[in-house]
Amino acid sequence: MDVPHDALLLRIFTSSDDRCGAEEPLYHAIVLKAREMHLAGATVLKGALGYGQSSRLHHPHLIGKDDRPVVIEICDAEEKIKAFLLVLDEIMESGLVTLEKAQALQYGRKRSPYLERLKQSLLNHLHIEAAPTHNEIEPPSSEYAQM
Numbered sequence: 001m002d003v004p005h006d007a008l009l010l011r012i013f014t015s016s017d018d019r020c021g022a023e024e025p026l027y028h029a030i031v032l033k034a035r036e037m038h039l040a041g042a043t044v045l046k047g048a049l050g051y052g053q054s055s056r057l058h059h060p061h062l063i064g065k066d067d068r069p070v071v072i073e074i075c076d077a078e079e080k081i082k083a084f085l086l087v088l089d090e091i092m093e094s095g096l097v098t099l100e101k102a103q104a105l106q107y108g109r110k111r112s113p114y115l116e117r118l119k120q121s122l123l124n125h126l127h128i129e130a131a132p133t134h135n136e137i138e139p140p141s142s143e144y145a146q147m
Contacts, residue, residue: 005077005103005104006077006078006101006102006103006104007075007076007077007078007081007101007102007103007104008075008076008077008078008081008082008099008100008101008102009073009074009075009099009100009101009102010072010073010074010075010076010081010084010085010097010098010099011071011072011073011097011098011099011100012027012030012071012072012073012074012088012092012095012096012097013050013052013069013070013071013095013096013097013098014026014027014069014070014071014072014092014094014095014096015058015067015068015069015070015095016046016058016065016066016067016068016069016070017058017065017066017067018070018093018094018095020091026091026092026095027044027070027072029091030042030072030088030091030092031044031072033084033087033088033091034074034084037080037083037084037087038080039074039076039080039081039084040074040075040076040080040104041074041075041076042072042073042074043072043073043074044070044071044072045070045071045072045073046068046069046070047068047069047070047071048060048068049068049069050068050069051069052069052095052096053096075102075104076104081099085097
């Protein structure tokens with residue numbers, strides 16, 4: 001685990017039905033723009049039911065357009081999020097945006113101890129002792145060496 005660093009969590013509340021231009025869903029345009037600006041990552045969460053300022057319920061329809069609530073979450077350094085807000089202001093017509101201070105912990109594949117812990121856990125689960133590595137093999141005793 002790396003040392004936590006200060007970050008901002010940006011949450012964008014909108015609807016599946018909101019558009020950027022004539023065809024592209026707004027949430028899709030936001031994620032592509034975040035990627036283009038090299039933000040750390042973005043996640044789109046679709047809700048089952050919700051409402052906003054209008055108090056109108058947003059939910060999936062059997063026939064017609066999908067009007068489910070959508071939340072886009074982006075977490076990155078404060079400077080990068082603030083730069084993204086300027087772009088967001090140009091493409092978003094309605095919705096709600098919130099910002100929260102966050103501590104970001106990043107896990108990466110370079111964590112080799114994880115593979116060792118996984119291997120040991122599997123061996124323990126199967127009740128098998130790990131085979132000794134090349135460095136752990138003991139040399140023959142002196143009585144065998146004299147033969």
